Amino acid sequence: MSAAVSALSAVPVLSVLSALPALPLQFADALFEFLAPSTLGEVIVRGLAEASLYVMIAAGLTLVFGLMGVLNFAHGSLTMLGAYLGGLVLVITVAQSTGGVGRLLAFGAAVVVAFGGLAALGGALEVGLVRPIYDRPPLYQILLTFGVTLVLDELARIVVLFYGLQPTTVWQDVLGTKPAFLADSIGVAGVSASGLELFHVLFGVATVVGVHLFLTRTRYGLFVRAGSEDSEMLSALGVDVNRVFTVVFALGTGIAGAAGVLLAWDPAWGASVPLGAETLLPAFVVVIVGGLGTFRGTVVAALIVGLVDSTMTWWFQNVVSFTGLPEMVVFLVLVITLIVKPQGLYGVSEVGGH
């Protein structure tokens, strides 16, 4: 029996070795090509663009967890709803003849609508469903939000089917509303990057700065930081903690909605019902790697995951013929981080009784 088991475990190793280039020389060549300034520059720009998407997806999740200790499994579905809601606004407002600036304005309107709509939904969810179970073990909050995901996904599927779209394929009309100049590539000092990537970076930086200013410069941000430390003490000081919880939950889901609109314009993601599960997993990876509940950790982790992802994508496209390489390495980052630093990069152990 033990011989059979050890023979079994030998199989994957052998096959992976044969999938990698057999000659070290070839590997050195690839490494040399990878380290060329223009390649490296492009990989870094793409990594930053992906990091921006990741930080957008994960920011709301980390805010909610940091304050309330609730790991929101419905976060991905809320991003998906945001993508559809924003996509609807874009499809309605953008005509064939709309110019580039007009399309960007429509995008702004879509982000505002998705943020507002999802924030309202998030607030309602918090008051109606999450609030009654704050005093239960953390497991029940995971279960509840997991159930909410099932309901939201199926509702989205019903509505999308009702209007004659395919829920599992990307809503192409939304991709068509993207201004032409975002698809062009721009070359600076030998490094070419697509307009969409720069747009993502811009959007991501704006979100990070916005959330940072909210946390450090506003009165509510002060409550959030104080509530993360000790919410009982905060309520003893006369702050209506329940309202702070609701506002932060609404803000978190609103950011998820805005992220959805950004993804609806990206051909690599696009608005579809499976987008919920597709964004939930990277969001978890980013939030856990950074350390649950620290916004700084989330930003750093998003940068790490984004850069790792784009690096691995390059290696997969040029050297290693294993399609799943980038995705697999992203999950490996999660596993390795948790083995080496069990609370994540900047995590503290006591958040939310976890």
Added chain:
Amino acid sequence: MNSGLSAEFTALLPRIETLVVVLFFALFAMSFDFISGYTGYLSFGHAAFYGTGAYLVALAANDKLPLLGPETPFMLLLVLAGVAAAALALAIGSVSFRLSGVYFAMITLGFSQVLYVFVRDWDFVSTAPRDGVAVTEKLEGFQIGVPGVDALNVAIGQLTGDSVEGLLGFITLSPTEVSFYAIGAVVLVCYLAMQRLVHSPFGRTLIAIRENEERARAIGYNTYAYKLRAFVASGFFAGVAGALFVGFRRSVTPENGFYFLVAGDALLVSIIGGFGTLAGPLYGELFDAGVREFLSKEGGGGGLLPYLRANVGDATLATDIYNGLTVAEATDTFLNGHAALYVGLLFVLFVLYVPNGLLGTARDRMGGTLSKAVPRRLRRWFDG
């Protein structure tokens, strides 16, 4: 089936094919409940063990594994699938149990997703790994029974299974019914084994860990070793469940083997049935499968749609509800194929209002396990 209500029963009760699925998936959900419900550690990557068992059987039957060919007896494969999954659980668990709470759930999720992506894109498993593996090298069905005694083995599977005619003079069973009893026997043995573990001092220690781990450690239990052993046992039974799955369905895809939502389904049925009650997941899965089939799209055999077509007049079905939407169209849009919506709503209601699930609540009401409480009540009732 000739009673006055037979149409209602056909519509409401699941088909035998569904019930076979209920059996092996319930075994997987039980193994999930064994670790998560009893120790309180949410094993969100439990699909890894189910997938391992399933892929092991499929690959062995396709002659892809060394030392195991299509001729390997299925009973041996069941054990090997369990052992492989248990070995994986040992590896994952020894790292993961250094963490607790949500971090534990996330690291197990991470491991299972790494395996999912790996299996999905590894062209060793089949020519199109994204579509999974189908058993192609072995034409006859997998056999369950007493090893070595040919007469005491039956083949399982919808098309490849044995049928029984005239056993003891009056028992006649279709291949699917034979599969139901054969798989049911394996599931029963596994259930009894887990039941034995749960009611042993070992199982009591697991409950102590769930209720207060610090205290359990303080009285001298090596909680890490207990949790790890429970995880390995749980992985073993999850692997067996995966092996039964391929034994019956003869194919597996990354999505229904390794994907994290497979563990999500196990979580769902465990909660509905009763978290921390070993038999609960079976009732939860029965309930879930029943609702899904009642609202299934094709409505083959039973379900709401054929029942409505047969028993409600055309005039009613064609009635306008709103803006040209007829009753028939409305059931088609909002009910058929959308069972996930209603199961999800029920799940949320269960988490909010019935956190102990069906079986847990029944036990609380009756004051003890049903096998003890029901006879006690009956006796009291008869004694008046």
